Amino acid sequence: MIGVQNLSVSFGAVQALRGVSFQAQTGSITAVLGANGAGKTTLLRTISGLIKPASGDVTFDEKTITNEPTEDIARMGVAHVPEGRGVIAEFTVEENLRLGALASKVNIAEGLERQYAQFPVLGQRRKQFAATLSGGERQMLAMGRALIANPKVLLLDEPSLGLAPLVTAELMGTIKQLCAEQSLTVLLVEQNAKSALRIADHAVVLHVGAVVADDAAAAVAADTRLRQYYLGLNEQ
Amino acid sequence: MIASIFASRILNDLLGGITAGVVIGLVALSLVLIWQSTHVLNFAQGAMAMFATYIGMTQLDHHLNYWVCALISVAAGFVLGGATERVLVRPLYGKADINPIVVMVGFLSLLEAIAAAIWSGTPRFIDPPFSSIFFQSDGAPTGLSPFALFQIIAAISVMAATALLFRFTKLGLQLRASALAPEVARLLGVRVNRLLTLGWALSTAVGAVAAVIISTGDTGLYPANMETVFIAGFIAAAIGGLESPGGALLAGVVIGVVMQFVNDYFNSGYAGFVGVILLIVSLLIRPQGLFTKNAQRRV
Amino acid sequence: MNFLRQNTTTRRLVVTVSSIVALMGLTFVVPPITNSTLTRGAAIVIAILGLNFLTGWSGQVSIGHAGFMAFGAFGTAILLKHFSSLPIAATMLLATALSALAGLLVGIPATRLSGPYLAGMTLAFGAAVPPLIQNLSSLTGGPAGLQLETIPTAPSWLRSLRHDTTSLITVNAQWLAMFSLLVVGVAVMLMSNLHASRTGRAMRLVRDNDVAAELVGLNLPRTRVLAFTISAAYAGLAGSLMAFTKGSVSPQDFLVGLSITILSLMVLGGIGTISGAILGGVIYAYSDNFLSWLTNSTGIDPYSNLGSNLKTIFFGGLLIVTMLTAPRGISGLISKVFAKVRTSR
Structure with missing residues (x-):
């Protein structure tokens, strides 16, 4: 289980995260959704210790890890696959x-x-x-x-970026399967809300650094207001 | 008859040049190691190696064996390199180019002055562990002595060991990852900061091997005894490309040979200038270094 | 005094000329030893100004400026050997031009390189110059160097101004100090104009942001080569002044250590500022006094191994500490203090 409480991050005058709180449960996929610049990548980088927050905490299995160095967080079992993959x-x-x-x-x-x-x-x-x-x-x-x-925890930053739809679908299937088999806690940051919501159990929607929705994936997917204003999913 | 004398002089210079060149290559390798991991050109590298050699070789006064003293020198280089990274270099990461240059230049003059203060500026001569009398061929000297042969073998062994370490060990993999992609390495749990310290330690140890070789025999050990070879090593590293250890070695040998010929046929006073000209010409031909594979370089 | 505020060039001229005149006035009253000390610092001020122009105002760094100083100094001595009737000012100009030419030749390839590569190349150049001079002995006098055929000697008006009891040596020392002050004054004047000029602003733009500089249509390589050349010219002028004030030149005077000293003094004084360069020169001039105070107060034998290396140890350590803790040097600290005083009012 990994979570953040009241997390705020600033880059100079710009506030990238404003009091973000949520929990991601063990053995489930939590999708973190939102438009470009909503603070999704900043959130993951703060969880893995690459960015130190102005205030708030990151907790991993009831332990506060906010001030641990990145390499120690990784050694505790938090795996971060960065945007652009970092291969x-x-x-x-x-x-x-x-x-x-x-x-x-x-x-x-x-x-x-x-x-x-x-x-x-x-x-x-x-x-x-x-x-x-x-x-x-x-x-x-x-x-x-x-x-x-x-x-124990897998942080995925835009895994579908630049992939063909078919490859994305396959990848999402793999993520779902791995999560179930290894009882991983998956935090899936995606701009591609549709693909992410298809496999996620839970979803958090960020808008300019603040949480606007934190609910079951199905509920988020069913909310027309969220779909329209924050997720860019047009009604068909 | 004249032809054979001439041929033997050329052979002499060639072998002498190679002997000097492998040591230049070793200095260049040491520079490349640090450059690759931390993007600092260590201007104090020669002085650090000299200092480490003093620490080891002055133990000869306590009747320790040459090899033990050499080993102490290398170990001292290892410690000095690691400590330098921790104390002097770490605060400089991410700063403008000029900051590390100035600090390392300051460290260079500081170390030379401290060495002179402790051990005086007078050269000490260290007897080589092998004879430095040239091998004879048909009654004529060949330009290669047992000690020179040892220099060549030692330098090449150190280079090969470094290459193997980087290519085939877990430590090497982490060192390379820390240099290529420090952030990714940290996300994978690699303790990058420790590895940068280790990189400086290893590099200074390699430099100390070069300094021990240079200080043994005719040159002697004195506070400024690495200055010339450091500059030659820098030129070799720049010609070979600061990203390419193999290129640095090859360039070192070329420079060693060229300088030997200049010394023999012209005048030793010109050797430094010839080095500068070699550097200029090579940079005009290929600014990214003659031996680097990829064209892009952060010059 | 309104015109002072209106025209910055005029203001600079007035400030510089009046400071120089005031300092020249001082040369009459201070002890002769102070005049010699001032003379010693003068050439260093000019050398730092030159390095400052390269480093502070264009972002490049050289560890080989002693090489260019050697060009200026030996240029001066060799010119005077062959044309002993050449006026001092003309000799200085020619020697400066010679060094500028060397700077141009080194600068064209060197400025294609950035940061540490350029620094390494200038180091290689600076280290290569003294052995080269030693081996061109028919021209340069070899390891012993050359004596200057002409040196500035006090004119009769100055001698008659001083009392008859004043020794000729004292008057000559004063004249050398006045002469050095004049040269420094001209060098400072030119540099501050250059700083304010279009070229100066172009240089700072190149230092701060390569891309921005290219966007506004600056020719980057040419700007860098120009900075290098001007910088070498200043080093040459410094070398020439050094030759005139010492009366002799030797390859041993221009080793890499001098390049490092100039770099250190530039950083201590404050990179990129004229006041920093002047401070650097003053520190250099009084470093020996400081050293004797240091050895006296600590009881270290100045002729021991430690004593004879104490200066380098002190300044090497100071350089590192400055760069790590206050990279803008003394003049940076002073302006920080001033800024604090101003805001607290």
Whole structure:
């Protein structure tokens, strides 16, 4: 379980988050939705300690982690797949995966096998440089690299960005399956509200740094006002 | 007969140049290691290596074995490098280029002055562990001595060990990741700050190997004894591309050989200028360095 | 005094000329040793002004300015050796031009590089100059260097102004101080005009933001080369003044240590400010006095290993501390204090 209480973040004069609070439950997917600039990425970066908040707290399994350094938060089992995926292009697929496993106690050989089984395409390309992968393959690699350390929480920042609809659908299916199998806490930041709401259990909607809705995914999906004003989903 | 004398002189210079060149390459490698991880050009690198060598080699006065002293020097370099990163360099990350340059230049003069204050400016001569008399071939000297051969082997071994460390070990993987993508590395739980410290420690240890080699034999150990070789090492690193350890080594050997020929056929006073000209020419041909793969570089 | 406010160029001229005249007046009353001390600092002020122009106003840094000073100094000595009747001012100008030319030649490739690469290249250049001079002995006198054929000596009007009891050495020392003050005055004057000029503003734009500078249509490489050349010219002038005031030149006077000293003094005084350069020169001039005070008060033998390296240790440490804690140097601290006083009123 991961949550934030009254979280506020400022960049100079700009307030990126204004008193954001919510909880993401273990074994469920929480979608964080909102337009560009709503503060979604800032939220994830604050949770993983890359940004220190002006006020408020981040809690992980009842423990306050607000002031822990990023690397310690990662070692506790919070895996953050950043926007643009953060795959190291100069590394091979296998080197990227190994890097993900180093900070944990996981047996690297076993971990690699598990990820190759989960994402067969990575196994086929294990000796290739990540620079040669397609967008979808890079997303798989970033996910595999995060999962290899057996995390408890998975923070995904715009995983569907730049992916074809079919690939996105497949990816969302994988996320749902992983969440259920490994009882992960998934925080899914998406601009693509439609795809995200399809798999999410719960949804939080942000608007210029503040929470405007925090409800079951189905309820958010059914709310016409939210759909129209904040999610950009037109009625069909 | 004349042809053979001439040929032997060329061979002499070539071997002498290679011997000097591998050490220049080692200095260049040490610069590249730090540049890659922290984007600081360490102007105090030569002075730090010199200082570490003093710490180790003055133990000869306590009748310690040469090899033990050499080992102490390298260990001292390791510690000094790590401490320097923690105390002097860490506050400078993200600052304008000039800040680390000035601090490291200040550290260079500080270390040289402290060394002179503690151990005096008079060179100490350290007997080489192997003979420095040239091997003979048909009664003529070859330009290569057992000690020179040791220099070459030692320098190449250190370079190979560094390359293996970076390419094939867990530590190397984390070091490379910290240099290439520090934020991503931190998100994966890599303790980037520690690794940057370790990078400086390793680099200074490599520099100390070069300084131990240089200080043994004719040059002697004195506070400014790394200045010339540091500049040659910088030129090699710049020609080879500050991103490319292999390129830095190769450029080091080329510079060593060229300078040896200049010393022999012209005048040792011109060697420094020839180095500057080599640098200028290479930068005009290929500003990103002659051996870097990708064209983009943060110059 | 209204015209002072209206025309900044006139104001600068009046301020500089009156300070120089006042300082020249002082040379009559201060002890001769003070005049020699002032003379020693003068060349350094000019060298710092030059480095300042490069670093403070265009964002590049050089660790090889002693090399350009050597061009100015040896240019002066060699010119006088061959044309001993050449007027002092003409010799200085020619030596400065020679150094500017060297600056141009180094600057064209060097300014293609940024930050640390440029610094490394200037270091390589600066380190290469003294051995080169030593080995061109037919021209430069080799390791021993050259004696100057002409040095500035006190004119008869100055000698008659002072009492007959004043020794010729004292009067000559005073004249050298006056001469140095005049050269520094001209250098400061030119630099402050340059700072206010279009070129000066262009340089600062290049320093602060490459992209913005390109957007407003500045030719970046040319601006950088120009900054480098002007900077080298100032170093050359400093070298020439040094030669005239010392009466001799030697390759040992222009080692890398001097480049580092100038860089340190620039940072201590305050990067990018004329007042910082003048402060730097004063610090240099009085550093020996400070050192003897330091050795006296700590009881360190000045001829011991520690004593003879104390100056470098002190200034090296001070440089690091300054850069880490107050990177704008003394003049930055002073203007901070002034700003505080002003706001608290």
